[in-house]
Amino acid sequence: MTKKESFRCMMCGYEFEEPVEPGEDKERTCPMCRSNSIRHMKKRAVKDKTGESDE
């Protein structure tokens, strides 16, 4: 079930791939600059159960 997904550091711009496990609860850090501004570069917009959406 684990698959690699793309992330982009919003601080330094570094792009990287990391495995994402279903239901994981992980604090992400940029491997280059240690920033926590890590954007998950998902392909499609997702809706979570809070009703807040990407749109």
Add this chain to the structure above:
Amino acid sequence: MGPKAIDVGRHPNIELLTYSEVEAVSGYVGNFSVKIRKKARYVDPEVCNSCNECAKVCPVVKPDEYQMGLGSRKAIYIPYPQAVPCSYILNMDDCLGTTPIACGKCADVCEQECIDYDDRDEIIERDVGAVIVAIGLDVYDPTELDDYGYTRFENVITSMEFERLICAGGPTAGHFIRPTDRERPKRIGFVQCVGSRNAAIGRPYCSNICCMNTIKDTLLLADHYPDLTNTVFYQDIRAFGKSFEDMFQRSKEAGTRYIRGLPGDIEEDPLTRNLLVTVENTTTGKLERHEFDMLVLSVGVIPPKDLAKISGLLTLSKTSDGFFLESHPKLKPIDAPTRGVYFAGFCESPKDIKDSVCQAGAAASRSGALLNAGQITVEAITSYIIEDACTKCGACASVCPYGAIIWEKGQFPVVVEAACAGCGCCGATCKSNAIVMRHFTDEQLIAQIRAILADKPEDKVFVFACNWCSYAGGDMAGISRIHYPSTNRVVRTMCSARVSEDMVLEAFRCGAPIVLVSGCHYADCHYINANRQTVKRVQRLWNKLDRLGIRPERLQLEWISAAEGQKFAKVMVQVEELRKKVTKEEIEQTIKALQEKPKKQRKAKSAKQTEASVSTP
């Protein structure tokens, strides 16, 4: 342990439910309702006199779990000699049949007539004011890490198995023998940190008890069998408790060899079944080979397997090592983040008997104080619902880390103020602005944003900082006299999850070149896991900014703990660098892009909030 358990069983104010499992917990501090499954024992503990006649005739022989599989038990058995209540129990999975036609020998011989094959699980409910979680630990299974040959060599045993082998009540009645030839071993090796302090297998923490347990074992062996030689392979000996250093010294004086270094390779001599250990002695830097009759793996401890279930029932969260997260690691180590729930023992972190007893006493005192007071003071910072604005969507209830918002489809949500801790995540999530967070209302926060950015916003980095960690991290940078750019302007919220999308966008609308949202690290979130909602929200905002043609890099997210003054300063330097790259034209374009869709809804809502906050409690 035995006498203590008996005292508990006899205490008039304690109802002891053994062989039972908590199925559900509802309610909140002072008003919990607990649903418990009392599993069928098939033996009436009130009538059973433990005569053992049933076990004598039972034809089923199974490995005894209490003896680590080194002994056997019957399908009807007492789980361990000092079990409370002292009554037999019938394991139906092992039993040959539930009808006397299949077997029924035990019921035939039971003079007390206390065996009932038709016994069934029973669900009971109890109302309680406080809950103490003391679900203990599991022991690391060394089959996972087979480097030490546990699955291949019979004379490699775990410290738990060793414990049974030297115990007078154990399967060998205390005669210390090794598994292959049932002879008394002469050379024993102990390997420390098996399943502990090993990041490669995801267990980087120290299990706390293994060093002293091994030291105790070496002293025990030296006392009982003076001809025996003990060797301990270790990374560090951690003997920091009262009298522990003394025990360590006594162990060395008793002849135990301590070799700094963990074995790299273990082989078995096929003839003697002895174990040949290759180890790099890190003190001498030399490769050594040792031969032992028996090798004891000092296995670490792991969070109990039921921990996930209990965290679901009581809305608790875990630290990165898998144990329960306490309300505050230094100031509230007994309290769970959920009010009215306390921890005792291993489930919170690895600790020895003394520390477990201390924590249990403290947990009992904490709950006693809570219950005796008869009333509680609710947080001043709690949320309430404006029903006129509420669309009954239930989003607030789904994000509340405490389960403090009760909502049913088609109904208005209700905030249980006794359970609300005041993170404000609900208020930031509510799309219809129907939630007011006392002392941190949308109105108040938006007003702060506008005031800060009223003059020369292009020169400022706008920062949202959570009360407990990042704001305190800023204080730490200050008191540590760490230099950082003075361009930042900080708005404090109790939790980063209080910062709504609209607040961030309002800062950009007011001309902020850079907005930073900062909160506690995952493991430190003071509101269980509210900051996970911050991540989701910032993620959505990055996407939204992208769509609007605004550089998403202008919104930053950082986790800064109260101790990380250095990190706070470093981040301030980084965001200042980012700020310098934002031009006036870019800011103007951003304001334009964000004003194209006027926030009528927000204005209407804040008007409602102002109205409500004037007239509400």
